[in-house]
Amino acid sequence: MSIGVDDDKNTLAPDDDGKALEKSWLRICSRLKGEVGEVEYHTWLTKIALGPVDGNEITLLLPTRFLRDWVRSQYGDRLSELWNQEVSSIRHVELQVARPGDPAAPVITSEVAAVSAPTPAPLSPGLPADADDIGRLENKNDIAATLDTRFSFDNFVVGKPNEFAYACARRVAEKPSSVGFNPLFLYGGVGLGKTHLMHAIGAELLQRGNVSVAYMSAEKFMYRFIAAIRSQSTMEFKEQLRSVDVLMIDDLQFLIGKDNTQEEFFHTFNALVDAGRQIIVSADKSPSDLSGLEDRLRTRLGCGMVADIHATTFELRISILEAKAAASGVIVPAKVLEFLAHKITTNVRELEGALNRLIAHANLFGRPVTLEATQDVLHDILKAHDRRVTIEEIQKKVSEHWNIRLTDMSSARRARAVARPRQVAMYLAKQLTSRSLPEIGRKFGNRDHTTVMHAVARVAELMERDAAFAEDVELMRRMLEN
Numbered sequence: 001m002s003i004g005v006d007d008d009k010n011t012l013a014p015d016d017d018g019k020a021l022e023k024s025w026l027r028i029c030s031r032l033k034g035e036v037g038e039v040e041y042h043t044w045l046t047k048i049a050l051g052p053v054d055g056n057e058i059t060l061l062l063p064t065r066f067l068r069d070w071v072r073s074q075y076g077d078r079l080s081e082l083w084n085q086e087v088s089s090i091r092h093v094e095l096q097v098a099r100p101g102d103p104a105a106p107v108i109t110s111e112v113a114a115v116s117a118p119t120p121a122p123l124s125p126g127l128p129a130d131a132d133d134i135g136r137l138e139n140k141n142d143i144a145a146t147l148d149t150r151f152s153f154d155n156f157v158v159g160k161p162n163e164f165a166y167a168c169a170r171r172v173a174e175k176p177s178s179v180g181f182n183p184l185f186l187y188g189g190v191g192l193g194k195t196h197l198m199h200a201i202g203a204e205l206l207q208r209g210n211v212s213v214a215y216m217s218a219e220k221f222m223y224r225f226i227a228a229i230r231s232q233s234t235m236e237f238k239e240q241l242r243s244v245d246v247l248m249i250d251d252l253q254f255l256i257g258k259d260n261t262q263e264e265f266f267h268t269f270n271a272l273v274d275a276g277r278q279i280i281v282s283a284d285k286s287p288s289d290l291s292g293l294e295d296r297l298r299t300r301l302g303c304g305m306v307a308d309i310h311a312t313t314f315e316l317r318i319s320i321l322e323a324k325a326a327a328s329g330v331i332v333p334a335k336v337l338e339f340l341a342h343k344i345t346t347n348v349r350e351l352e353g354a355l356n357r358l359i360a361h362a363n364l365f366g367r368p369v370t371l372e373a374t375q376d377v378l379h380d381i382l383k384a385h386d387r388r389v390t391i392e393e394i395q396k397k398v399s400e401h402w403n404i405r406l407t408d409m410s411s412a413r414r415a416r417a418v419a420r421p422r423q424v425a426m427y428l429a430k431q432l433t434s435r436s437l438p439e440i441g442r443k444f445g446n447r448d449h450t451t452v453m454h455a456v457a458r459v460a461e462l463m464e465r466d467a468a469f470a471e472d473v474e475l476m477r478r479m480l481e482n
């Protein structure tokens with residue numbers, strides 16, 4: 001969940017009392033302001049506050065979850081780059097929700113920083129902002145990480161592609177360490193809900209009480225391990241890890257090629273499983289496909305329950321969007337949800353990000369969400385997902401289907417046998433690409449954008465009235481999308 005960059009330039013002095021960081025933060029704020037402009041900066045970025053630094057990670061705090069998610073999706077990478085440029089030892093920016101009275105509570109916000117010289121901030125590396133979401137652990141701070149309370153079983157939308165993984169996760173949350181479910185190995189493509197399920201398991205276990213849970217990414221595991229070696233406290237680190245009831249390691253593929261960390265993980269893994277503790281691991285591939293991991297580790301990882309999260313289906317994407325739209329309280333028309341589910345197909349995180357942007361826009365400007373507004377607000381995202389269908393392909397397929405000449409897509413002929421397929425092609429160009437109306441018009445013999453608008457409206461109207469025609473157009477769309 002943290003954002004990282006790689007580069008080595010300036011480093012943070014070990015005895016830095018926070019002043020250098022404050023100065024860096026001031027410079028970052030002023031650069032950001034210059035880059036995004038006054039309005040954006042004041043809308044989204046003035047509420048960020050400096051949190052603690054822990055090794056190569058700096059925490060930035062935001063007052064609400066909504067702002068945290070927004071800043072993460074829109075500015076996360078840039079913040080990370082800017083921090084790394086300022087202090088090369090900082091490779092990760094962790095965005096968290098601040099809590100009042102938190103020991104690591106923010107003192108320097110970007111708002112303060114942007115207008116006046118700050119007073120020094122106490123940058124004590126205390127508990128993370130969501131400290132009480134952490135499982136009960138001896139020496140809590142060292143190995144525990146926050147569980148993200150956004151991710152629960154209740155808000156995980158279940159469909160065919162993920163029902164098995166979901167059932168396994170629930171089972172482990174109810175009865176950890178059952179034979180056959182230890183380890184639980186969750187795998188699947190990027191952004192399909194592995195982390196969500198792990199956090200949900202953690203939250204459920206903690207709610208049931210009396211267990212200690214540790215969750216961390218494999219990357220964090222490695223950094224902690226290296227830090228322990230540096231500070232000559234590996235024994236302590238091992239003991240902490242081996243004292244938990246449930247250990248969850250996310251994105252295990254990160255350990256490929258990191259032989260020493262793998263070795264350490266292998267021993268921890270064995271010690272925990274042998275002691276009857278539960279291990280939950282996620283990765284982007286199945287244990288047998290994780291070439292680059294040691295064989296003995298792969299074999300052990302595959303010994304328990306291996307559950308695959310498959311790519312989403314259109315139906316699942318619609319259900320996820322419906323659930324998230326309902327939770328936001330903003331009315332998002334079914335047409336818009338379908339449009340998004342058609343356009344963004346591979347990654348739920350991106351799908352969610354697109355919806356969040358629409359919702360933020362609607363909230364900010366008090367305007368209803370419409371298909372037109374969606375195409376406008378999400379122009380950049382849609383463009384990135386557009387590569388599959390070009391207007392030329394649409395014209396070719398439609399001409400073949402209605403048996404007209406390809407040149408008639410641009411000709412001035414107005415006979416219905418030609419004009420109707422041309423209108424359908426314009427309609428599909430509007431639906432399946434992110435080209436603007438004037439751009440589409442140009443591709444159809446330099447027609448005016450109002451002609452395209454008329455064509456789009458006419459085809460939509462005909463589809464409402466004529467089921468056979470609607471079926472034809474839908475068939476075209478599916479053929480073009482595949």
Ligand SMILES: Nc1ncnc2c1ncn2[C@@H]1O[C@H](COP(=O)(O)OP(=O)(O)OP(=O)(O)O)[C@@H](O)[C@H]1O
Pocket residue numbers: 151155156157158162188189190191192193194195196197251284320348349352
């Ligand atoms: N079935 C689902 N129901 C609700 N939300 C989902 C579902 N699947 C994924 N998400 C959401 O999509 C986003 C990405 O999910 P998550 O971080 O769990 O993916 P991941 O598989 O761990 O990705 P990565 O491979 O990048 O680690 C999260 O905000 C999560 O809540």
